[in-house]
Amino acid sequence: MTARRGVSVSALLIVGTLLFYGSGCTYLADRGRDLTDIIEAGITVTPRLTPTVAVRWNAFDVLSFGYSKSDLMLLGWTDRQAGALRLRDDFWGLLAWGEERIWIGRDDAEAPFTEGRVLPATALPFEGREPYSVGFIGAFFGEKRPPLRTFGECPKLFHLGWIGIYANCSVIDLPDFILGWSTLDIGSDDAGGG
Numbered sequence: 259m260t261a262r263r264g265v266s267v268s269a270l271l272i273v274g275t276l277l278f279y280g281s282g283c284t285y286l287a288d289r290g291r292d293l294t295d296i297i298e299a300g301i302t303v304t305p306r307l308t309p310t311v312a313v314r315w316n317a318f319d320v321l322s323f324g325y326s327k328s329d330l331m332l333l334g335w336t337d338r339q340a341g342a343l344r345l346r347d348d349f350w351g352l353l354a355w356g357e358e359r360i361w362i363g364r365d366d367a368e369a370p371f372t373e374g375r376v377l378p379a380t381a382l383p384f385e386g387r388e389p390y391s392v393g394f395i396g397a398f399f400g401e402k403r404p405p406l407r408t409f410g411e412c413p414k415l416f417h418l419g420w421i422g423i424y425a426n427c428s429v430i431d432l433p434d435f436i437l438g439w440s441t442l443d444i445g446s447d448d449a450g451g452g
């Protein structure tokens with residue numbers, strides 16, 4: 259009886275350990291992915307001889323300034339993709355009013371966003387998107403309102419000629435990262451399922 263019980267306890271311990279390490283890896287990978295969701299960034303490169311000049315900044319859709327008509331290569335990461343990506347950006351902003359249409363991804367990707375990340379509004383390719391109004395008047399009174407999550411973002415691009423930098427933050431992904439440590443997944447983007 260005692261021996262059988264000992265075997266059962268050992269078996270339970272082995273199964274428990276396997277489960278812990280198995281889900282532990284997924285757990286930590288999810289925390290890492292949640293962390294990199296907060297920032298997207300990279301070096302921009304003009305992949306042709308004709309230079310591109312783009313200087314633009316859109317802070318949470320309320321302070322939007324600059325101009326960009328760009329089709330660039332982004333060496334960096336965005337929304338759980340990394341490497342050489344394509345960045346397309348049509349933008350103008352005069353602080354109170356402006357227009358934005360931006361897309362970063364891979365041309366060959368069937369679904370540009372992977373790992374179960376739910377972003378239907380941004381999963382559309384560049385051509386399928388309509389520009390939306392930005393700026394502290396435009397974002398609220400413009401004909402086409404910005405997608406809700408862009409109010410938590412601040413994409414900026416500074417590109418002169420053939421090289422530049424791009425960065426964006428996503429503040430709504432910050433609580434998802436912090437609460438993620440308690441296994442809450444408010445972004446519905448964890449592979450481990452909590």
Ligand SMILES: [Ca+2]
Nearest residue numbers: 443445447448
């Ligand atoms: Ca999450």
